[in-house]
Amino acid sequence: MKYKKVFITGGAGFVGSNIALNLKRDYSALEIVVLDNLVRKGSELNLPRLRAEGISFIKGDVRNLEDIQSVRGFDLLIECSAEPSVSAGYTTSPKYVVDTNLFGAINCLEACRTEKADFIFLSTSRVYPIEALSVLPLKEDDLRFDIDSSRLSAGLSAKGISEQFPLSGYRSFYGASKLSAEMFIEEYAKAYGLSTVIDRFGVIAGPWQMGKIDQGVITLWAAYHYFKKNLKYIGFNGKQVRDVLHIQDAYSLIKSQLEDISKYQGGIYNVGGGLENSVSLRQLTGLCQKITGNTLNIQTDDQARFADIPYYVTDYSKLENLCRFRPKFSIEKTVSDIFEWIRDNEDVLKNILL
Numbered sequence: 001m002k003y004k005k006v007f008i009t010g011g012a013g014f015v016g017s018n019i020a021l022n023l024k025r026d027y028s029a030l031e032i033v034v035l036d037n038l039v040r041k042g043s044e045l046n047l048p049r050l051r052a053e054g055i056s057f058i059k060g061d062v063r064n065l066e067d068i069q070s071v072r073g074f075d076l077l078i079e080c081s082a083e084p085s086v087s088a089g090y091t092t093s094p095k096y097v098v099d100t101n102l103f104g105a106i107n108c109l110e111a112c113r114t115e116k117a118d119f120i121f122l123s124t125s126r127v128y129p130i131e132a133l134s135v136l137p138l139k140e141d142d143l144r145f146d147i148d149s150s151r152l153s154a155g156l157s158a159k160g161i162s163e164q165f166p167l168s169g170y171r172s173f174y175g176a177s178k179l180s181a182e183m184f185i186e187e188y189a190k191a192y193g194l195s196t197v198i199d200r201f202g203v204i205a206g207p208w209q210m211g212k213i214d215q216g217v218i219t220l221w222a223a224y225h226y227f228k229k230n231l232k233y234i235g236f237n238g239k240q241v242r243d244v245l246h247i248q249d250a251y252s253l254i255k256s257q258l259e260d261i262s263k264y265q266g267g268i269y270n271v272g273g274g275l276e277n278s279v280s281l282r283q284l285t286g287l288c289q290k291i292t293g294n295t296l297n298i299q300t301d302d303q304a305r306f307a308d309i310p311y312y313v314t315d316y317s318k319l320e321n322l323c324r325f326r327p328k329f330s331i332e333k334t335v336s337d338i339f340e341w342i343r344d345n346e347d348v349l350k351n352i353l354l
């Protein structure tokens with residue numbers, strides 16, 4: 001592995017901290033610096049975990065170029081900071097989500113330009129437009145939606161959504177800020193010869209995700225089952241489907257990108273758990289019941305939440321063809337790992353997850 005010093009923005013968050021800790025375990029000589037403004041409730045819990053492994057932490061904000069430029073001498077930046085909620089900016093101003101996700105990413109690119117560092121960007125499946133995803137050809141049974149494979153179209157196969165899916169239409173401030181950042185990444189790569197990789201992740205889940213009502217649904221569902229709190233299916237009668245990628249599978253991909261960035265550079269990749277690790281909320285309820293033994297009385301609200309979609313499953317064929325990417329962790333394992341983490345940290349987590 002060629003890198004000597006890795007800078008992880010948003011590195012106290014779920015994905016950033018997991019990447020930092022895994023990298024330190026796999027490459028003990030690697031210097032890792034993490035920057036985060038700790039806006040995400042619960043991200044402060046990761047600071048002692050990072051410190052214990054010798055990972056440096058800087059309290060800073062990606063919206064301030066000086067904060068990012070205070071870190072020098074890195075040869076790779078992994079941009080994991082974000083306002084990651086698809087509903088961000090709708091009831092108030094979109095300024096925070098745009099300033100962080102777009103201008104923050106551009107600040108990171110600026111730092112990479114001056115440091116001549118490589119850049120890996122955590123993008124999202126939410127770059128694909130909401131309206132097009134809302135009218136996918138679906139069939140339904142008692143538990144979930146599935147693709148009607150007799151009515152496929154560009155970017156839509158029986159496996160799910162690929163990089164070929166059309167991009168026109170509104171997509172939420174979150175999705176738009178990420179897609180705009182992707183465009184600037186391509187500009188920086190072309191103009192300054194930066195090595196860049198864009199990974200469009202679907203739902204990532206696992207221990208240390210501080211799930212909340214508008215982001216981190218797998219943890220939220222697990223926590224409410226564990227603590228026996230009421231839940232509600234909001235829209236789609238609980239049949240909405242997502243594929244889920246275990247954080248360790250996300251890390252394994254990032255690790256292979258560090259090992260050989262030339263193979264991935266300049267590319268945009270859909271990454272997710274795939275059809276084999278997809279669940280509806282109703283199926284997730286079944287899994288949570290099986291693991292905890294707790295059965296909740298779950299109400300149904302017919303009115304879908306703004307920007308919610310009935311179905312998103314990642315077609316990761318492009319990555320599979322490139323590097324034999326294939327998730328190793330099943331959805332059952334992901335959910336049981338989350339329960340184990342909640343049980344081991346029950347006292348502190350009940351103040352954060354409920």
Ligand SMILES: NC(=O)c1ccc[n+]([C@@H]2O[C@H](COP(=O)([O-])OP(=O)(O)OC[C@H]3O[C@@H](n4cnc5c(N)ncnc54)[C@H](O)[C@@H]3O)[C@@H](O)[C@H]2O)c1
Nearest residue numbers: 010013014015037038039040043061062081082122201204
């Ligand atoms: N978790 C998922 O399911 C998922 C799916 C697709 C893409 N992603 C992307 O992965 C990345 C990491 O997401 P996550 O799940 O770890 O979210 P997270 O909220 O746990 O982590 C993001 C971190 O960024 C920090 N942050 C927010 N605004 C900041 C700012 N202005 N300056 C500095 N730090 C700031 C937060 O405090 C938090 O610690 C994001 O870019 C997100 O869009 C996540």
